[in-house]
Amino acid sequence: MSRRLATSLAIFLSVVALALGATFAAGNEPSLGLDLQGGVSVTQEPVGEYNSESLDIAVERIRERVDSLGVAEPEIIRQGDAIVVNLPGVENQDEAIRLVQVTGEVLLRPVLAATPITSNENPSASVPTADPGASSTVAPTDSGAPTDSGAPTSIAAPPISLTLAPPATATPGPSRRPMGTPTTTISAATVAPAPSDSSTSVPTESSTTVAADTSGSTTTVVSAEPTVDPNLAGGDPSDPTATVIARNADGSEIYQLGPAFASGEVFNSDAQADIIQGGWGVRVTLKGGAAGADLWNVGASQCFSGGATCPTRRMAIVLDGVVQSAPTVNQPSFSGGVDITGSFSESEAKDLARVLKSGALPVRLEVQAVQTVSPTLGDDSLQAAIIAGLIGVALVLLFMLFYYRTLALVVVGGLLVSGAIQWSVISLLSKTNGLALSLSGAAGIIVSIGVTVDSYVVFFEKLKDEVRAGRTMRNSAERSFKSAWRTIIAADIVSLIGAFTLWYLTVGSVRGFAFFLGLSTLCDMVVAWFFTRPTMLLIARGRRYGGGRALGVDSSSTGVASPAGGAA
Amino acid sequence: MSDVVVSKSLWGRLYNGQTSFDFYGKRRRGFGLSLALIVISIVSLFTRGVNLGIDFEGGVAWQVPASATMNVDAARSVLDDNGVETSSAKIQTLTSGTEEFIRIQVGDEPTEVRTAVQNQLAEEAGVSVDEVSVSSVSSSWGRTITEKAVRALIIFLVLVSMYIAWRFEWRMALAAILAMMHDVLVSVGIYSLTGFEVTPATIVAFLTILGFSLYDTIVVFDKVQDNVKRFSGTRVPVADIVNVSANQVLMRSLNTSIAAILPVLSLLVLGSGVFGAIALREFSLALLVGVTTGAYSSVFIATPLYAIFKEREPKFASLRGSHVTGTALQQMVVTGLPSGNRAVKRVEASSGEAQTADVSASAVLTHPPRPRKKRRR
Numbered sequence: 054m055s056r057r058l059a060t061s062l063a064i065f066l067s068v069v070a071l072a073l074g075a076t077f078a079a080g081n082e083p084s085l086g087l088d089l090q091g092g093v094s095v096t097q098e099p100v101g102e103y104n105s106e107s108l109d110i111a112v113e114r115i116r117e118r119v120d121s122l123g124v125a126e127p128e129i130i131r132q133g134d135a136i137v138v139n140l141p142g143v144e145n146q147d148e149a150i151r152l153v154q155v156t157g158e159v160l161l162r163p164v165l166a167a168t169p170i171t172s173n174e175n176p177s178a179s180v181p182t183a184d185p186g187a188s189s190t191v192a193p194t195d196s197g198a199p200t201d202s203g204a205p206t207s208i209a210a211p212p213i214s215l216t217l218a219p220p221a222t223a224t225p226g227p228s229r230r231p232m233g234t235p236t237t238t239i240s241a242a243t244v245a246p247a248p249s250d251s252s253t254s255v256p257t258e259s260s261t262t263v264a265a266d267t268s269g270s271t272t273t274v275v276s277a278e279p280t281v282d283p284n285l286a287g288g289d290p291s292d293p294t295a296t297v298i299a300r301n302a303d304g305s306e307i308y309q310l311g312p313a314f315a316s317g318e319v320f321n322s323d324a325q326a327d328i329i330q331g332g333w334g335v336r337v338t339l340k341g342g343a344a345g346a347d348l349w350n351v352g353a354s355q356c357f358s359g360g361a362t363c364p365t366r367r368m369a370i371v372l373d374g375v376v377q378s379a380p381t382v383n384q385p386s387f388s389g390g391v392d393i394t395g396s397f398s399e400s401e402a403k404d405l406a407r408v409l410k411s412g413a414l415p416v417r418l419e420v421q422a423v424q425t426v427s428p429t430l431g432d433d434s435l436q437a438a439i440i441a442g443l444i445g446v447a448l449v450l451l452f453m454l455f456y457y458r459t460l461a462l463v464v465v466g467g468l469l470v471s472g473a474i475q476w477s478v479i480s481l482l483s484k485t486n487g488l489a490l491s492l493s494g495a496a497g498i499i500v501s502i503g504v505t506v507d508s509y510v511v512f513f514e515k516l517k518d519e520v521r522a523g524r525t526m527r528n529s530a531e532r533s534f535k536s537a538w539r540t541i542i543a544a545d546i547v548s549l550i551g552a553f554t555l556w557y558l559t560v561g562s563v564r565g566f567a568f569f570l571g572l573s574t575l576c577d578m579v580v581a582w583f584f585t586r587p588t589m590l591l592i593a594r595g596r597r598y599g600g601g602r603a604l605g606v607d608s609s610s611t612g613v614a615s616p617a618g619g620a621a
Numbered sequence: 622m623s624d625v626v627v628s629k630s631l632w633g634r635l636y637n638g639q640t641s642f643d644f645y646g647k648r649r650r651g652f653g654l655s656l657a658l659i660v661i662s663i664v665s666l667f668t669r670g671v672n673l674g675i676d677f678e679g680g681v682a683w684q685v686p687a688s689a690t691m692n693v694d695a696a697r698s699v700l701d702d703n704g705v706e707t708s709s710a711k712i713q714t715l716t717s718g719t720e721e722f723i724r725i726q727v728g729d730e731p732t733e734v735r736t737a738v739q740n741q742l743a744e745e746a747g748v749s750v751d752e753v754s755v756s757s758v759s760s761s762w763g764r765t766i767t768e769k770a771v772r773a774l775i776i777f778l779v780l781v782s783m784y785i786a787w788r789f790e791w792r793m794a795l796a797a798i799l800a801m802m803h804d805v806l807v808s809v810g811i812y813s814l815t816g817f818e819v820t821p822a823t824i825v826a827f828l829t830i831l832g833f834s835l836y837d838t839i840v841v842f843d844k845v846q847d848n849v850k851r852f853s854g855t856r857v858p859v860a861d862i863v864n865v866s867a868n869q870v871l872m873r874s875l876n877t878s879i880a881a882i883l884p885v886l887s888l889l890v891l892g893s894g895v896f897g898a899i900a901l902r903e904f905s906l907a908l909l910v911g912v913t914t915g916a917y918s919s920v921f922i923a924t925p926l927y928a929i930f931k932e933r934e935p936k937f938a939s940l941r942g943s944h945v946t947g948t949a950l951q952q953m954v955v956t957g958l959p960s961g962n963r964a965v966k967r968v969e970a971s972s973g974e975a976q977t978a979d980v981s982a983s984a985v986l987t988h989p990p991r992p993r994k995k996r997r998r
Contacts, residue, residue, distance in 0.1 A: 096762065135765075146755055147736060421762030422676075425754040441892030445884030452879060497825065503881025503912070504836065510876040511840060518869070540843040543788055544836045550780050551832050558773035559766075566825040570832070 055594055062587035069470055072477040081480035085141075086491030086565070087128070087426055092141035093149040096422040099134055104322060107411030111418060112136055114373050115153050128489050132564060136418065139489070146425050154420070159317025159412025160293055160371045161349075162310035163356055163363035164379050169306045299369070301376040308376055310369050311362060314352035317370070317412020319345045320391075324409035326402035333402035334394035337409050339387060350386045357385035370408070377408050438495050449506055457513055463588055464509045471505055471573075471580045478572060494569040501573035504548070508581050512537035512589070530593035534586050541581055548574040635872055641951035644867045644920060645860040645928050645944060651921035655803055662810020671813050674820040677767045679760025681730045683742055685753045687714060687721035691746035696723050699741045703734055729760055770824060781835060789842055792930040797838040800923035804834040804914045811910050822904045830911025833881065837874065838919040844870045845927065859937045860944030861953060863928040867920050868954040878916035885909050 076082075087094050099108060112131055115138060119127045128139035138153045293313040300307050324337035339346040356363040369379040380393050393405065446468065453461035475498065482488040515537050519529030552571030556564055634640045644651075675682050685691060693712050700707045711726040730738075735755055743750040778798060785794035808830055812819060844866040852862055889905035931937060944950075 096758075098762065098765070133769075135762075145751075146739075147732070150732070420759070421765075422756075422758040424756040424758075437892040438888070441888045442884065444891055445887030448883040448887060449880050452883065456876065497829070502884050503833075503877065506880035507836075507840075507877040510873050510880065514870070514873040514876070536847075540840055543843055544839045546784060546788075547781055547835050547839055548832050550784060551777050551828070551835075554777040554780060555773050555828060558776065559769050563770060563773075563821060563824055563828065566828065570829075 055591065058587040058590055061583065062591070065583040065587075066470070069473050069477075073473045076477045076480045079484075081484050083476070083479040083490040084483040084488070086489035086494065087139045087141055087424075090141045091426050092139065093143045093146055094137065094139045094422070094424045094426070095149055095153050095420060097136045097138070097153065097418040098421045099416045100419045101417050102414060103416035104411070104414050106322075106407060107414055107416040108134065108136075110372075110407060110411040111416050118152055135421070146423055150420060150423065154418065158373075158415040159377075159408060160313040161315045161317070161319070161352055162297070162313045162369045162371055163352065164308050164365045164367040164369050165296070165311050165363075166309040167306055167365060167367065167379065168308075170300075170304060297374070299371060299374055299376050301379070306376075306379075308369055308379060310371065310376075313371075314355070315348040317372075317409060317415065319349045320409055320413045321345075322410050322413035324406040324413070326397075326399065326406040329392050329394045332394060333397040333399050334392055335397075335402050335406045335409060336390060336392050337406070337413075338390040346388060349391075353382050353387055354385035356382040370405070370412075372408050372412065378405055442495070442498075446502055449502060453506065453509070457509075460513060460592075463585065463592070464506060466588065467509065467580050467584055468502070468505060470584050471576045474576050474579065475572060488568070489565075490569075491565045494565045497566045497569040498573055501570065501577070504574070505577045505580070507544075508537070508541050508577055509585070511540050512581075512585065516589075526593045530589050534589060538581065538586075541578065545574050545578050635875070640868045640871055641864075641954055642868055642871070643864060643944075643950065645864050645925055648921075648925035648928075651925065655807075655918070655922055658807050658810065659803065662806050662813065665810055665813040669813050669816070671809065672816050672818045674818045674823075675726060675756060675758045675763070676821050677763045677819065678728075679758050679763040680726060680728045681735055681738075681755065681757040682724060682726040683738060683753055683755050684715075684722050684724045685742045685746050686748055687723050688746050688748075691723060691742070693723060695745055696725050696742065699738060699745060700725065700727065702741065703738050705730060705734060705738065730757070766821075785839070785842075789839075789846055792927055793842045793845075796923045796926040796930060797835055797842065799926055800838055800918040801831055801834045801915075803918050803922055804830055804911060807914050808907055808911045812907070817903050817906070820903070823907055826904050826907035826911065829908060830915060833912055834915035834918060837877065837915050838923045840873065840877075841867065841870050841919050841924055842927070845924065858944045859928045859931045861950070863924050864944065864950055865953045867924050868950075871920070874916055874920055878912060881912050882909065885912060 099111075108131075112129060115136065116127075116129050119129065119138065119140065127141070128137075130137045130139075136153075138149075140149050140152070143149050143152075293316070296312060297310050298307065299310055319340055321338045321340055324335055326333060327336045328334070329336060339349055352363075352368060356366050356368050359366045363382075365381075367379045367381045370377045378393065380395065397405070450461065450465055450468070453464045457464070479488065479490060483490070512534060515533035516529050519533045520526060524532070549571060552567045552574060555567035556571060559567070631640075685696070693714060696712050697707050697710070700710055705727055707727075709728060711724075713724050715722045715724050725738075725742075735757055739753050739755050740750055743753045746753070782794040782798055785797055805827060808827060812823065817823070845863060848862045848866045848869075885905050885908045889902065889909060892902075892905065
């Protein structure tokens with residue numbers, strides 16, 4: 054029994070020591086919250102209608118922007134629907150707001166000119182023109198929507214390749230897939246019921262295909278299209294009416310884009326990645342009426358005809374100033390659905406689908422709170438909290454030492470172990486999850502010292518009772534730990550319930566507090582079971598403390614003790 | 622009367638858990654004091670209200686280092702220059718260590734005004750724009766935060782009540798929640814009286830108070846539950862059980878409170894007083910008040926309340942009003958056994974070894990027979 058206790062204690066201590074050592078070796082340390090470091094915090098919340106997809110995308114977009122600016126240790130947290138962005142070190146509030154304001158609005162712009170930035174992809178130009186065949190054969194089988202009239206697809210494909218998409222002829226070669234930019238094609242997948250299609254007698258309607266080539270990496274494309282001077286200044290990307298310069302996501306091509314003729318809101322929010330024509334593509338349906346299909350068709354026909362407004366016949370899908378895809382339009386008019394096909398990888402197709410889905414119902418984020426914390430104030434607070442906290446702990450330990458004599462050393466050990474665990478966990482979470490230690494968190498930890506010490510007080514008081522009742526130290530330690538453990542669990546569970554409820558349901562600093570409260574409560578329980586219990590039981594077995602004098606309780610003469618001189 | 626030697630000094634009795642305070646009998650004093658505090662709090666809440674920070678009401682706050690050219694009047698004129706309503710503006714001087722700050726708080730203002738005021742404040746104070754910190758919270762966001770916090774609080778209370786009712790009994794849940802509300806009310810009352818600003822940190826402090834109060838109460842109730850079981854075979858009034866339990870855990874409560882108060886006191890006195898971190902001051906003050914009332918209420922409010930609820934049980938109803946005090950109570954506290962004719966004569970042991978004489982009665986009463994351990998062999 055003793056050996057088992059000693060082993061478990063040794064294992065526990067070495068685990069803690071290892072964790073702490075690893076933390077130091079890896080150079081992890083708790084990152085400091087904004088209130089301790091100084092910086093700007095911006096809280097945004099979506100207003101109006103939006104879906105969770107678009108919110109996710111907005112968060113990603115914010116993260117990309119913040120990362121691209123090289124802000125050290127930014128903290129981007131989603132709390133319910135609110136997005137909190139903490140930018141330590143940023144001092145200019147307006148800059149911070151500009152940085153984090155994204156709309157998630159998808160604009161559809163005609164491509165006036167496109168130029169690949171890297172030239173080392175030329176070989177791909179030689180990819181055989183397999184496109185027409187591929188699209189025509191695959192599309193019918195693929196348009197799996199129940200209402201589809203599959204037949205027209207076969208009509209669609211051949212004319213496309215002939216008339217409008219010379220570059221698109223290079224499309225589907227699997228060999229090109231690994232390369233950065235997908236070669237894309239848009240084709241229509243009709244979701245509208247077939248009868249209506251035929252009655253309206255719009256020939257292109259039911260299954261138009263837009264073939265596109267975004268890669269632009271082919272030599273043919275370059276020669277066929279006007280080139281873009283990368284240094285050309287463009288208008289404000291968020292202004293739909295401006296002519297802008299934009300790049301695609303991986304920066305392999307640069308575009309000059311005309312004024313947007315529509316936004317992503319022409320689509321229904323149902324875009325999904327699917328296998329179309331044997332490769333990954335995106336299928337999306339158009340909204341009906343003036344705000345949907347009509348608007349889209351205006352642009353599609355312009356691009357299809359390749360006039361001055363859309364000389365390249367390509368239509369760029371632009372999110373937040375970045376071209377997501379720029380497919381060539383393969384037919385002038387669409388009715389039900391649109392297929393975007395080409396050499397997408399599965400994840401590329403899914404990304405594009407997500408973009409379209411969120412663009413269909415863009416999230417409008419409104420800045421709800423902006424807080425600037427000056428770093429000097431942060432510095433002062435931090436130092437004060439640390440010094441005051443340490444002195445507070447020292448006072449508590451002195452008090453314990455005075456009251457419980459040598460046994461207080463166990464309390465010291467327990468607090469050290471608990472501190473080591475918390476330091477390791479917080480450091481780890483700082484690194485992996487961007488958790489930051491805020492002032493309220495730090496204060497919460499200081500307060501939790503009281504709770505941790507209480508576990509010992511409960512235990513020691515019960516121990517005293519038992520010893521006083523005349524039991525041996527050894528016997529008392531076991532009995533009193535059992536009953537103290539019950540009390541500790543009961544009380545700690547209340548704290549845990551509180552911590553969890555608050556963490557789950559609130560935002561801001563209360564949430565941070567709840568996290569640290571939960572962490573320190575768990576720590577308290579772990580330390581009580583794995584450290585205090587074996588240590589105390591081993592001490593109680595030892596010859597030295599067998600008499601219970603360490604507690605200030607003299608079991609030899611039940612309850613005479615008036616320890617500290619008995620001040621009246 | 623007793624063979625057990627009871628310390629002559631109060632400290633000795635406290636130290637050895639031999640006090641005999643009649644918490645139940647004197648309950649009206651505790652209730653009276655608390656009632657008075659609550660009435661003051663509520664009156665103050667209705668007449669003075671609480672000073673909610675911008676995080677809950679929405680608004681803009683600037684903080685600028687004070688200097689010869691930058692004082693409250695200068696700040697006011699800056700607001701005037703920018704067309705900000707100054708009648709409702711809160712402008713105050715904060716001292717943080719050696720530095721002084723002017724803090725200006727107004728209602729919701731558009732971004733342009735925020736920036737303009739920030740720039741002008743920096744100019745007038747002769748510091749760079751970065752040194753003027755600005756916080757702004759839209760009023761709708763403030764409302765959301767408040768609503769969320771209130772909702773979380775209600776759910777928390779329901780969950781905790783359910784837990785206590787399940788782990789202990791519903792009377793304890795009721796008493797614990799009432800005691801906790803008392804603590805929070807008193808703490809809020811102090812905020813209302815002093816006019817301290819309620820910030821998110823304050824809410825954090827209140828939550829800590831709430832948690833601490835419950836925690837403390839539960840430790841006391843754990844003892845009460847123990848004693849209810851222990852005395853279950855005897856005709857002992859609830860009042861006695863409660864008194865015995867409260868006295869037995871008194872030192873624990875005191876120790877815990879001291880252990881919790883020391884760091885908080887250190888934060889308050891050293892952190893905000895000596896080192897001048899303003900952010901710490903109100904936080905630690907709220908905690909200090911809360912932890913103190915939490916310790917007080919678990920013994921003086923929650924425990925007697927529980928006794929009152931419990932006395933309605935038929936088993937205890939007939940025993941009402943017959944609780945013992947003084948040495949008889951002390952006897953029960955010390956021995957953990959019912960007093961009167963049932964009192965067990967304890968034999969003073971001469972050595973450090975276990976007494977042999979009292980095994981018969983006390984061993985039977987104090988703990989159930991232990992089942993044989995299987996693991997041993």
